Amino acid sequence: MSHLDQTDAQVARSVALAAAALLRDLCVAGACADADLGPRGDAEANVLILDLLRQARPDDFILSEESADDGLRCAERRVWVVDPLDGTREFRERRDDWAVHIGLSIDSVPAVGAVALPAAERVFASDDAPPQWDAAPARPRMVVSRTRAHPIVTAVAVAIGAELIPMGSAGAKAMAVVDGRAEIYLHAGGQYEWDNCAPVAVARAAGLHTSRIDGSDLVYNCRDPLLPDVLICRPEYAERVLAEVAKASV
Secondary structure, eight states: OOGGGSOHHHHHHHHHHHHHHHHHHHHHTTGGGOTTHHHHHHHHHHHHHHHHHHHHOTTSEEEETTSOOOSGGGGOSEEEEEEEEEOHHHHHTTOSOOEEEEEEEETTEEEEEEEEEGGGTEEEETTSOOOOOOOOOSSOEEEEESSOOOHHHHHHHHHHTOEEEEESSHHHHHHHHHTTSOSEEEEOSOOBHHHHHHHHHHHHHHTOEEEOTTSOOOOOSOSSOBOOOEEEEOHHHHHHHHHHHHHHHO
16 A cells, blocks of 8 residues: 555554654664764654655645744645654653654644654554543542653642653653553643644544643644643543642632
């Protein structure tokens, strides 16, 4: 099957897998000792992703963290939103909580996505079968930043009695909720569309709640790609988390 015959989700998955393989090969080749590993990974994965997406969907536009944004995408319905290497620090440190994000915004909605966790050799996509989660625990698990959890996130975690799980990239955190290793991913304090478009698309397809932390919709392909906060969680926790965010934000 050629790229042109694939569904959008199949394209997202195949491109994420190709970039994941490239990034793993950088480490296998001994490049992990290289101080320039992070920039190399970003640049080389970006070139590959852009090439594959242009082959598969030549009429679509692309917004990538690692490419200049000329703004022409803003008038278009279909825009791929990609982060070639989410979690550069974790990549350099040879951890497993870094990711590749391949998302597709259609009419500003995160419609399709794939998130690869290359070190774990896993990929999650919006055409996966819906996950089967265990019953929601009384004490939810919340994935948070390894280094800089926002005060709002900390306050909400205390209020709901959450167990905190420090983790690297946004994609790794979101996929921990998708596959049942956590129940809540709450982020405040700064992200861009490429940080969460693909994770949100996968989470939505899995049946999770996704929103801004004020409960409003996540909107993509905006002229300014800043999208500073996100909530991805099991639906049964959404109302309480959003209420506690509102209290903490006063």
